[in-house]
Amino acid sequence: MLLQLELANNEPFIADENRCDFLAGFFTAQLTNIHLKLVRDLSFISQLAHYKDGMQISHVSYLHANRYQLHFVYTWHIFQGCIGMDETGEVKDKATFTVSDLGKIKVDLSAFEAQSTADEL
Numbered sequence: 330m331l332l333q334l335e336l337a338n339n340e341p342f343i344a345d346e347n348r349c350d351f352l353a354g355f356f357t358a359q360l361t362n363i364h365l366k367l368v369r370d371l372s373f374i375s376q377l378a379h380y381k382d383g384m385q386i387s388h389v390s391y392l393h394a395n396r397y398q399l400h401f402v403y404t405w406h407i408f409q410g411c412i413g414m415d416e417t418g419e420v421k422d423k424a425t426f427t428v429s430d431l432g433k434i435k436v437d438l439s440a441f442e443a444q445s446t447a448d449e450l
Contacts, residue, residue, distance in 0.1 A: 330439055332366050336432030344428055346391035352428070353389040356399055360384060364403070369422065369441040372404050381406040381417065392425070396410060399424045399436065 336342060336355060356363075364384040371378040376429045384403040391397055400423045426436040 332363060332436040332438055334363070334434040335434070336428070336434065338432050341393070341430045342432045343430070344391075344395040344397075344430050348428075349389040349391055349397070350400075352397060353386050356389070356401075357386045358402055360386065364371065366438060367401060367422070367441070368403060369420075371420075374405055374418065375407050376408045377409060377414075378405045379407075380404075387421070395427050395429065397426055397428065 334355075338386065360427075364382075365380070367382040367384065381404040384401055387400040387402055389399055400421070402419060402421050405418050405420060407413075407414060416445050424436050424438060424441070426434055428434050
């Protein structure tokens with residue numbers, strides 16, 4: 330699964346390590362539109378775990394060529410009142426993305442898809 334975004338810039342995008350802060354700011358500005366897509370399947374914590382609003386972009390790191398990595402943090406929550414369970418935790422996660430010279434961003438979310446036990450074979 331891919332998340333596609335576009336920089337609203339009429340200038341060609343030149344990919345290098347100096348663009349990380351700019352890209353982190355871009356993702357921060359887009360967060361209200363994309364945060365739910367960045368939350369992976371939380372069943373590895375518990376079947377009851379769910380995302381709690383409040384995602385934050387930590388930073389963007391440069392990998393090579395036009396590839397970057399988006400680092401972000403969000404909170405999960407489990408509440409089951411009948412057994413007195415009320416737990417909260419934090420997930421630090423990352424996603425790889427590319428930026429074309431035209432400013433088209435493609436975030437690879439394939440690792441965020443729900444996995445079944447068949448994936449273990």
